[in-house]
Amino acid sequence: MSDITVLVADDHPLLRAAVVHSLRQALPQVTVIEVASAATLETALDQHAEIELVLLDLTMPGARGFSSLLHVRGAHPDVPVVIVSSNDHPRVIRRAQQFGAAGFIPKSAPAETLGQAVAAVLDGGVWFPAMAAERSESDALLATRLAQLTPQQFRVLLCLADGLLNKQIAYELGLAENTVKVHVTAILKKLECHSRTQAAVLVKALEPEGDAGAGV
The missing domain is CATH 3.40.50.2300 (Response regulator)
Structure with missing residues (x-):
């Protein structure tokens, strides 16, 4: 090793x-x-x-x-x-x-x-501390839906969550605006969302609980 x-x-x-x-x-x-x-x-x-x-x-x-x-x-x-x-x-x-x-x-x-x-x-295994939290079916469903996104679609999704318009996303990621529109349509379909706002809420759900001050 x-x-x-x-x-x-x-x-x-x-x-x-x-x-x-x-x-x-x-x-x-x-x-x-x-x-x-x-x-x-x-x-x-x-x-x-x-x-x-x-x-x-x-x-x-x-x-x-x-x-x-x-x-x-x-x-x-x-x-x-x-x-x-x-x-x-x-x-x-x-x-x-x-x-x-x-x-x-x-x-x-x-x-x-x-x-x-x-x-x-x-060695091919896993390592986690003892956990008291139960498995969440909503998290499992969210993970399954997000796994359908391509890496580029995932980047577009994060931009959506930041409230960027298609033109701004295109500039941020170096894409054509029409390409961004295609990605947004695919993202909403894969995530079963009816609006950009719904998609942004899903990204918000990725934030860990008790995250204030975490990471320091």
């Missing part, structure tokens, strides 16, 4: 450095790629096919709750994602699992926990 490449995504330099340090303690020969935003996360995954694992904080610039997790799972389904977050509410952990994470490590956990979790996930 020493010759692996791990992507660490966290916008807080000191916390990211702590994660990287713990990772190298557990796997001395690991190659680490560091990013600090949702956009650089996407770019790194597109440019580095050798990445075998992502350690992901939930609160980075450009991310909406679990949106980065869902995007990685949709665009790179073969790359497992372990959430590393200060928000370790049982419901958050359960939702991370339902949205496709292979593991969840609270930032308050001992340093050796990261090594244990990474080893379990790289």
Whole structure:
């Protein structure tokens, strides 16, 4: 397991450095790629096919709750994602699992926990703390619907959630306005929404509970 490449995504330099340090303690020969935003996360995954694992904080610039997790799972389904977050509410952990994470490590956990979790996930397993929260059927349905979106449609959806018009989305993503219209139509159909507002509400549902101050 020493010759692996791990992507660490966290916008807080000191916390990211702590994660990287713990990772190298557990796997001395690991190659680490560091990013600090949702956009650089996407770019790194597109440019580095050798990445075998992502350690992901939930609160980075450009991310909406679990949106980065869902995007990685949709665009790179073969790359497992372990959430590393200060928000370790049982419901958050359960939702991370339902949205496709292979593991969840609270930032308050001992340093050796990261090594244990990474080893379990790289071995094809999962690693989650004990959870009291029950499985949510609404989250399961939401995850199923969002999984139907292409990576580009997911980007358009996040722009919709920010209240951008088609022309603004086209500029933001470098697309033709007609292409954006086609994506919006497909998004609403796949998510079974009747309006852009309904779609935006679904994105809002990706925000973890008790998220105030999380990620620091």
